[in-house]
Amino acid sequence: MSFEEYKDIWVFIECFQGQPKNVGFELLGQGRILADRLKQKLCAVVIESNVDKAIDGAKCYGADKIYVVQGEEYKNYSSDSYGNAFLKLCHKYRPNTILIGATIRGRELGSKIAVSLRTGLTADCTALSVDEDNANVVWERPAFGGNLYAQILCSGTRPQMGTVRPGAFKKPEKEENNISKIITENIRMDKVSALTKVIDFIKSTEDAGVKLEEAEYIVSGGRGMKGPENFAMLKELADLLGGAVGASRAAVDSGWVPQSKQVGQTGKTVSPRVYIACGISGAVQHLAGMSSSDTIIAINKDESAPIFEVADYGVVGDVFEMVPALIKEVRSIKNL
Structure with a gap:
């Protein structure tokens, strides 16, 4: 099966109230390794109402392209609004691989996208590599209570997807002079269409x-x-x-x-x-x-x-x- 139309490594930059989480930048470092081996571009995906810090961080940590979806409906995370925006980006640009942090939100968003795209999702990965013969990402995760590690391939569908544990990789060195191509998409979602909404945050x-x-x-x-x-x-x-x-x-x-x-x-x-x-x-x-x-x-x-x-x-x-x-x-x- 040919997957020539699917290109690039995408990393979701998760934010909370405009502040990007470290896991997205950690994954840009690992994504760069995958992108170089597959001879593809490293792309960041930012969905938020306040995108400035996430864009600046994605630039400094090596993204070649940054897909930006901005709007007031993205101020608070919702699998409805974020999932809708991410899926429209996927349908338009067809990524080869998607990396998402294995956070509470990341796990929900990743599974929603994978089901909608009818592709596989390897959860809770701790290591990534490339199967050089077939250009598949090798997703590695603990199995059987951590007594062994499973290596999983998604060879039959695209995009390849996985959630990766925060802290599994270190953030790469910053590149202050890195130039990223910013691609802004105007994807809106009517509030009525969202099944859930955030009422308040209670700090633990x-x-x-x-x-x-x-x-x-x-x-x-x-x-x-x-x-x-x-x-x-x-x-x-x-x-x-x-x-x-x-x-x-x-x-x-x-x-x-x-x-x-x-x-x-x-x-x-x-x-x-x-x-x-x-x-x-x-x-x-x-x-x-x-x-x-x-x-x-x-x-x-x-x-x-x-x-x-x-x-x-x-x-x-x-x-x-x-x-x-x-x-x-x-x-x-x-x-x-």
């Missing part, structure tokens, strides 16, 4: 501080923390570092921390500059969510814990002695 108390998936420093706790009260010292260390607190599934399942803090195959994928694992054994499901961190520091009493196999620095010791010592040292360095 968990949203305060640095977001886990965007933090450069993460201090995570596992079963070895022994209880919810002991996560206070992890938060103290994270705050001193300007970072965020994470947790293993064991800590979340025990009810010590909310699920939004979970790092791992069934949680969030992160790639901070420094990841400090405290009392975490290092099950493969957890490693799937943090192994791409620049530097991993592990603290565990069990010298045979799997976490030490991926750690750059390992401390065999009691977290209740080591973490307070780290806090004291950081305070001393900062003259606090």
Whole structure:
């Protein structure tokens, strides 16, 4: 089957109230690799009422083209309005591949588009590559509880589509002088046609501080923390570092921390500059969510814990002695 009419790699730049999310820029970096290997253009798709920041970011992170749909009906995300706009762009320009962040909105939008276009969608990917023989994207994702990774091809239809975990890739270097071609499409949707509308936003108390998936420093706790009260010292260390607190599934399942803090195959994928694992054994499901961190520091009493196999620095010791010592040292360095 020939797919010559389908060209270019598209990346959806998700925004919230005009502010682009990091995952779109992370995917532009990976999209560039795919586009170069397939000898196609890298394109960003921006749908919003306030598009300026998203366009500027897409330019700096390497987009060759930027498709822009702007209007007051796109101020708040709706699968009806966003889906309608995205589908019209697809019908007109026929992309070869579409990358969307595996966020709550991205997962909904991706599946709506895929069903409408009668194509495949690989969800929750953590790695991407190209099948050089057939020019198919190889979508890689955890399977069977993270015990193995599946490689999935969409060889029978186009566009190829996948949602990719935030934090699975790092943002590329900025190119301040990059020149992108801006293509503006006037796609409007009558408010009456939308099945849903946003009434209000209620900010979660968990949203305060640095977001886990965007933090450069993460201090995570596992079963070895022994209880919810002991996560206070992890938060103290994270705050001193300007970072965020994470947790293993064991800590979340025990009810010590909310699920939004979970790092791992069934949680969030992160790639901070420094990841400090405290009392975490290092099950493969957890490693799937943090192994791409620049530097991993592990603290565990069990010298045979799997976490030490991926750690750059390992401390065999009691977290209740080591973490307070780290806090004291950081305070001393900062003259606090």
